[in-house]
Amino acid sequence: MVIDLENVSFQKAKKPILQDISWQVRPGEQWAILGANGSGKTSLLKLITGYEWASAGRISVLGSVFGSVNIHELRKRVGWVSASLDQRYQMHEGMPCADVIVSGVHASIGVHEAITKADGERALALARSMGLEHVAFSPLSQLSQGERKKAFMARALINEPELLILDEATSGLDLSARELLLAEVERMLTRKQAPTLLYVTHYPEEILPSISHVLLLKKGRVLAAGRKEEVLTASLISEALGLPLTVEWANGRPWVKATTAFAHGLDNGD
Numbered sequence: 001m002v003i004d005l006e007n008v009s010f011q012k013a014k015k016p017i018l019q020d021i022s023w024q025v026r027p028g029e030q031w032a033i034l035g036a037n038g039s040g041k042t043s044l045l046k047l048i049t050g051y052e053w054a055s056a057g058r059i060s061v062l063g064s065v066f067g068s069v070n071i072h073e074l075r076k077r078v079g080w081v082s083a084s085l086d087q088r089y090q091m092h093e094g095m096p097c098a099d100v101i102v103s104g105v106h107a108s109i110g111v112h113e114a115i116t117k118a119d120g121e122r123a124l125a126l127a128r129s130m131g132l133e134h135v136a137f138s139p140l141s142q143l144s145q146g147e148r149k150k151a152f153m154a155r156a157l158i159n160e161p162e163l164l165i166l167d168e169a170t171s172g173l174d175l176s177a178r179e180l181l182l183a184e185v186e187r188m189l190t191r192k193q194a195p196t197l198l199y200v201t202h203y204p205e206e207i208l209p210s211i212s213h214v215l216l217l218k219k220g221r222v223l224a225a226g227r228k229e230e231v232l233t234a235s236l237i238s239e240a241l242g243l244p245l246t247v248e249w250a251n252g253r254p255w256v257k258a259t260t261a262f263a264h265g266l267d268n269g270d
């Protein structure tokens with residue numbers, strides 16, 4: 001099992017944030033995690049990566065049960081790309097793209113530990129494979145938003161993680177940059193040695209053909225989890241996102257349309 005959560009609850013300052021979450025991710029499955037703002041997506045990722053600790057329940061990631069595992073060792077097997085990672089690099093805008101990618105080897109920002117020639121070559125090979133060779137030696141500040149996001153994805157991939165978390169990977173991208181980044185994700189997923197992906201998004205149409213399963217969160221609970229065709233129904237997705245929606249499948253992706261949302265008032269699920 002890649003991820004196994006049994007009856008996991010999480011609270012912060014006495015506020016219940018996640019309640020009774022049971023969820024299994026098996027090898028070969030690729031997951032999207034969908035839910036409204038505040039539904040608990042980031043909190044769930046923090047529990048899985050050991051940045052927060054569950055108040056109840058059992059968590060096992062990549063075969064290691066939390067409580068009896070060295071979290072730092074486990075994190076080396078997990079790649080995580082999020083807006084907060086991007087923010088941490090805002091202090092290092094002068095860093096060349098290739099160095100950003102290489103910094104993933106030790107999952108640190110500065111080069112605190114020895115970088116081998118092989119690490120540098122791997123970073124350049126990744127930059128090439130993601131179409132970043134023309135900016136490989138440019139400072140981060142000169143990269144477009146799309147290139148910047150690809151650089152962080154390459155940084156996460158340099159250690160060949162078994163689990164890759166992409167958290168709102170396309171935020172701030174225009175339509176064409178978004179499609180280019182999604183094409184990169186799809187290409188990565190169709191490779192033989194693909195990591196297991198957790199793809200967190202607010203936009204169902206980003207659920208790529210290679211993503212097989214969807215977890216829907218609502219108010220800190222699992223609303224549905226399973227094969228995407230079964231989970232991405234109009235009624236479940238409307239309930240998860242709190243407004244009436246229809247779903248149409250095109251090019252292997254689900255396209256969601258709001259029907260008459262505001263005219264009829266939003267359903268806040270209460």
Ligand SMILES: Nc1ncnc2c1ncn2[C@@H]1O[C@H](COP(=O)(O)OP(=O)(O)OP(=O)(O)O)[C@@H](O)[C@H]1O
Pocket residue numbers: 012013015017035036037038039040041042043044
């Ligand atoms: N450290 C904290 N202390 C108190 N409440 C918190 C803390 N972290 C998160 N929360 C609350 O927990 C709930 C879930 O937050 P979380 O960030 O996990 O949601 P999310 O689904 O990732 O939201 P978004 O889509 O807006 O990023 C929110 O109501 C949030 O205010």
